[in-house]
Amino acid sequence: MRKEFRIRPAKHDDLEALCALRRASILATTRTTFTKAELHAWAALDTVGALRGRIDDRCTLIAESTDNLQASIGLQLDSREILALFVLPTAQGHGLGRTMVTAIEKLAVQFGLLELKLSTAETVIDFYRTCGYQICKNASLQPHPRTGLMAMEMRRHFPHRQTRFGRIIAALHQQLGISPDYGYRFRLKLQPECAHPVSIGEDVFSRTQNLSPQAARAWHAMRNAAATDGVELQVVSGLRSVDYQTGIIRAKLDKGQNLSQILKVSAAPGYSEHHSGRALDVNTPGFEPLEEEFENSQAFRWLMDSAGKFGFGLSYPKNNRHGIAYEPWHWCLL
Ligand SMILES: [Zn+2]
Incomplete structure (x- = not known):
């Protein structure tokens, strides 16, 4: 049987x-x-x-x-x-x-x-x-x-x-000059765009941010638990589309930056966890958003101790297996 x-x-x-x-x-x-x-x-x-x-x-x-x-x-x-x-x-x-x-x-x-x-x-x-x-x-x-x-x-x-999304991303990478071995070389998976995003309110720049429904629930629970412990967690960035990520890469290329350097700090379009609506960049008052010094904050220490209880993990720790720059602010629902 x-x-x-x-x-x-x-x-x-x-x-x-x-x-x-x-x-x-x-x-x-x-x-x-x-x-x-x-x-x-x-x-x-x-x-x-x-x-x-x-x-x-x-x-x-x-x-x-x-x-x-x-x-x-x-x-x-x-x-x-x-x-x-x-x-x-x-x-x-x-x-x-x-x-x-x-x-x-x-x-x-x-x-x-x-x-x-x-x-x-x-x-x-x-x-x-x-x-x-x-x-x-x-x-x-x-x-x-x-x-x-x-x-x-x-x-x-x-x-x-190959999925339809995979074909679209492969064609886009060809246009941008990104090597076809990008995904497995960086050990990154394709991240299809979130189908049903929901708002999680405004970020530190007063822009509305979205996440997937599941990540939004986990984020609210985590932020509230942090607040109870006297820690304020702020959103810097949530869901980002493939088009948005492509814009980031093109703008850096237009400024004359080298593609391999760009890909160490910005995921290639199609491979950013932000597309999925499961990832968000976090900050806390008194710190510059998206700066490594966030690791010295009480908020970062709280996240390292407690984020796992809400399903969130740090995607790019120091010396990570992807060869991507350290991002203490980037947390993703596993
Ligand atoms: Zn991020």
Whole structure:
């Protein structure tokens, strides 16, 4: 009987269960050309370090049923590669593997990736063929760089998975001279524009600001809780459209600024969390908006302690994995 699964990005709390799933799947492999010793050596490889990075990128997906993890699959942004599809032996034969491959392709498209490669054992080549993957030109079975086991390199191009929004943004980036690898190089996902924005009142410049309904509710609750603790949180900026973000980039280009410098401080249109209505820039009286000194405010300390309780997180901390400048004022509903 087919079980019900929920597919979601893995969190750090899932690491132990993920490693157990990986070990169980490897050791229970029966249709294989590998020896028992090779399977044991593979199962014993320490992958926690590699998994951690992908969890930070939300690029490991897991399928869970009510009782435990049933499958996992990873996307490696740097090498544009599918890593480690594991399906528990008891969950095999119901199409879950193929569902996981589709899910990781849909995730890849959100980073602007329209092609992925993978290295797979000989006995799994046919499975990937049914998922649309083809053996790379001139490829042959070669020792896998991580496992040392013989593997074949396969590849699939899936432009049909690109969304309409993704196509519009790709064309816009071409006009602006932004490289097609922007999304996965900066580890940023496309951020479709919020469909139903609601007002959250005026910002520090007396402009009306909007957020998504869910973010607006969370923001009001957070601002009220801060006020109860004697901390005033002000809005500097909320929802921003793709057109608005494009205007920011064009104005900087017109002033003669270099595109790579601009993209360190301003997200490319289509990839700003502000489009989604989930992000807002925050300030407090006595501080200049959008300045790093905000980190010295009582408001920033309060946010670092309490914003998580309302679902908000700091998107660009110091030395963040995106290579984007530190933004202590930018908070996003996770
Ligand atoms: Zn911001």
